[in-house]
Each structure stands twice: as structure tokens, then as C-alpha cells.
Amino acid sequence: MSKPVTGDFTKTAGWMDWYTGPSQPAFQLPAGAVDAHCHVFGPGAEFPYAPERKYTPCDASKQQLYALRDHLGFARNVVVQATCHGADNRAMVDALVHSGGKARGVATVKRSVSDAEIQAMHDAGVRGVRFNFVKRLVDFTPKDELMEIAARISKWGWHVVIYFEAVDLPELWDFFTALPTTVVVDHMGRPDVSKPVDGPEFELFLKFMRQHPNVWSKVSCPERLSVTGPKALDGERHAYVDVIPFARRVVEEFPDRVLWGTDWPHPNLKDHMPDDGLLVDFIPHIATTAELQKKLLVDNPMRLYWPEESKGA
Numbered sequence: 410m411s412k413p414v415t416g417d418f419t420k421t422a423g424w425m426d427w428y429t430g431p432s433q434p435a436f437q438l439p440a441g442a443v444d445a446h447c448h449v450f451g452p453g454a455e456f457p458y459a460p461e462r463k464y465t466p467c468d469a470s471k472q473q474l475y476a477l478r479d480h481l482g483f484a485r486n487v488v489v490q491a492t493c494h495g496a497d498n499r500a501m502v503d504a505l506v507h508s509g510g511k512a513r514g515v516a517t518v519k520r521s522v523s524d525a526e527i528q529a530m531h532d533a534g535v536r537g538v539r540f541n542f543v544k545r546l547v548d549f550t551p552k553d554e555l556m557e558i559a560a561r562i563s564k565w566g567w568h569v570v571i572y573f574e575a576v577d578l579p580e581l582w583d584f585f586t587a588l589p590t591t592v593v594v595d596h597m598g599r600p601d602v603s604k605p606v607d608g609p610e611f612e613l614f615l616k617f618m619r620q621h622p623n624v625w626s627k628v629s630c631p632e633r634l635s636v637t638g639p640k641a642l643d644g645e646r647h648a649y650v651d652v653i654p655f656a657r658r659v660v661e662e663f664p665d666r667v668l669w670g671t672d673w674p675h676p677n678l679k680d681h682m683p684d685d686g687l688l689v690d691f692i693p694h695i696a697t698t699a700e701l702q703k704k705l706l707v708d709n710p711m712r713l714y715w716p717e718e719s720k721g722a
């Protein structure tokens with residue numbers, strides 16, 4: 410892959426660029442696998458970063474994303490609007506439009522978005538909006554505004570992606586459970602994996618999924634959640650062992666409501682940048698049979714993002 414470029418903007422101090430030269434995964438992805446959580450950044454010279462952003466990344470272009478897709482063996486991508494672009498979805502939409510139908514997207518919108526703008530994004534391949542509650546990433550948006558957006562986008566059959574920290578789930582519960590759409594949780598609601606997998610905090614998350622069949626989860630980002638490692642670097646094919654029991658629990662209890670993604674280009678990692686090939690090798694540790702792997706990587710994302718192609722899977 411080509412090297413990351415900084416472009417016109419000055420990166421946040423300590424910013425870690427994505428890993429160049431990812432290894433070939435040992436795990437062979439099933440045919441038609443979807444990387445259901447990844448981002449593009451800029452390039453800033455073409456698609457400037459938002460004035461209200463909380464971080465300034467290196468550029469990560471659509472060409473680089475699609476080169477990674479091909480290298481790892483994925484067939485498709487779901488490109489999620491990154492907060493460094495605010496509610497300006499042009500970079501994400503441009504990536505969809507130039508994917509040859511192999512990418513769908515999740516946008517960030519404000520209350521002021523028009524029906525014509527929603528329709529144009531739909532035509533480009535957007536199928537959801539993201540509500541971010543991680544305080545270091547975004548300023549607070551009132552819940553009545555978000556609920557109004559959810560009601561509007563539901564008319565296009567879109568879903569809502571939510572990103573929050575585990576400690577905030579009790580406070581957000583009533584809002585989340587009132588959402589009228591399919592709801593997809595990013596990274597299992599960011600559990601503290603140093604706590605027990607059968608402890609009250611993760612049990613609340615499982616209860617959230619159990620009681621609400623419209624709630625799905627991405628079992629992604631072990632590199633963000635892990636405390637013990639080992640890191641997916643230097644050929645390590647058994648990385649992030651402390652995250653495995655959490656992700657495996659979700660995959661096994663809710664096999665038809667889980668998604669997986671690389672999270673490339675891995676915004677805001679502070680400790681290390683994973684080798685994305687080794688990250689793919691994490692998958693068989695959490696989805697341990699061919700049947701679970703196919704649901705996680707093919708059937709579920711196809712049902713949510715390409716329902717017109719999904720044969721009742």
C-alpha cells in the first residue's frame with residue numbers, strides 16, 4: 410500500500426498513522442466478506458476536515474482503503490463517517506460513489522438536513538446515520554434533535570449506529586430503547602475488558618441486546634479495547650486475548666445481529682497501530698465455526714446494507 414500523507418493540515422500531536430505493509434491474513438475470509446466498519450480521511454486538500462473536529466488525522470483515501478480491502482480479501486466495505494469530518498459527508502459519499510457498488514455508508518447529519526440531501530445520500534449508498542456519545546470525539550447534541558433525525562431517516566429504511574462508552578449505557582438506555590429503527594452498537598459499547606465478562610457492566614449490555622431484537626453489535630476494535638494485548642504486530646496471530654471472551658459471548662448469543670470491521674485507518678490509537686492482516690486473524694477466535702463466520706462477515710452485513718441482494722439470509 411502507498412504511504413500515508415499528511416496533506417494541508419497539521420496532524421494532532423502524537424497522531425499514529427496507519428500501518429503500511431499489512432501481512433496476508435492466515436484466516437481466509439469467506440467469499441463476499443464485508444468490512445463493516447472503516448473510514449476515509451480526506452484527503453484534506455480535497456475534502457477539508459471540519460472546523461469543529463476534535464482531532465486532525467493523516468489522510469486516508471478511498472484508493473488506499475480499497476487497496477486494503479483487496480489485500481485482505483474483503484469483497485465490500487461499509488464506510489462510516491468519521492467525526493473529523495463533522496456532518497460534511499462529502500469524503501465518505503465520494504468513496505461510495507467510486508466503489509463500483511462495493512461500498513455502502515453511514516453518515517452524520519444535523520436536524521437541518523433536507524429530504525433532498527437524504528435522498529442524494531441514499532442514492533450514493535448511505536444506509537444509516539451515526540450518533541456519537543463519546544465525549545472526547547464530539548460536542549453534545551440534544552436527544553430530541555437526534556430522535557427527530559432517527560424518525561426522518563427511518564422513512565428511507567436507514568438504521569442508527571450508536572457509539573458510547575460502557576459506563577454511559579445506564580444514562581442513555583431510555584433514549585436508545587426508544588429509537589424506532591434498527592440500532593447498531595459500535596465496538597460492543599466499549600466494555601472495560603479488565604472487568605469480568607459475566608459482571609454487571611457487560612451483563613447490562615447483553616440485556617440491552619436480549620430485550621431489544623432491533624439492536625445489533627459490531628464485535629470490532631479489540632485493539633482499542635484490549636488492556637493485556639498481545640498486540641497484532643510482528644506475526645502475532647493470537648492477539649488481544651482479553652477481548653476474546655467478550656466478543657465471543659456476543660457472537661454466540663446473537664449470531665444474526667453481529668458485524669465486524671477493521672476500523673481502518675484506526676483513528677486516535679495511542680499505544681500501537683495494528684497490522685490489519687493480523688487483525689483479520691482475530692476473527693476465528695471470536696467466531697469459531699464456519700457458520701458463525703459466514704453470518705458475521707457475509708449474511709448479516711448483506712442483510713443490513715445490501716438487502717436487495719441478500720437472499721433471505
Ligand SMILES: O=C(O)/C=C(\CC(=O)C(=O)O)C(=O)O
Nearest residue numbers: 490491492493546672676677
Ligand atoms: O473509529 C472508531 O470507530 C472510533 C473512534 C473514532 C471515531 O469514532 C470517529 O472519529 O468517528 C475513536 O474511538 O476514536
